[in-house]
Amino acid sequence: MQTGRCLCGAVTYELAGDLIATAVCHCDHCQRQGGSAFSVNLIAHESQMTIHGELKAYEERGELGDQVYVRRRFCGTCGSPILSEITLSAGIIAVKAGTLDDKSAVNPNVEAWCVDKQPWVALPGMAVSMERE
Ligand SMILES: [Zn+2]
Incomplete structure (x- = not known):
């Protein structure tokens, strides 16, 4: 069981069971939403x-x-991105790893949307690199 919360604490969550994957997303939309160069996502089933x-x-x-x-x-109060629902893959969610209470065990090994990857970003340990999603 992993736990997490937004910056202000108005939203908290629990994430149970094994993840499908832990994936970095370099897409332009994740860059804009997160205010960073990429997002780190815990891919899971919505029911988890x-x-x-x-x-x-x-x-x-x-x-x-x-x-x-x-x-x-x-979170509508502090704006922290908590998850994305991948609506084209029903029931699959991408939980934003930065909102975990304990981020030390996050170990991304898949990266997506490398077409938008910034030239100054290099991540070790990527088993799978996809041009798009
Ligand atoms: Zn909040």
Whole structure:
């Protein structure tokens, strides 16, 4: 069981069981939402996560018609990104690893959207590097 929270503490969560993967995402949208060069994501099933508190949502649509393809959920008080729902893969979520209470065991080995990767970023230990998702 892993626990986490937003910056202000209005939102807390528990994440149970084994992760599907731990993945770095270099996409431009993650860079903008996180204010950083990439995001670090705990890929899991929605049923593994229990959320306490209210999350706001920002829906990304348009890449494939008007369909929502990512629903980014964040604390409406402090703005911390908590998770993204990968709506094209029903029930799959990407929990933002920086919100964990204990981040010491996070060990990403997959990176996605390398097409947007910044030239000054080099990450060791990546078993899989994908140009896009
Ligand atoms: Zn908050």
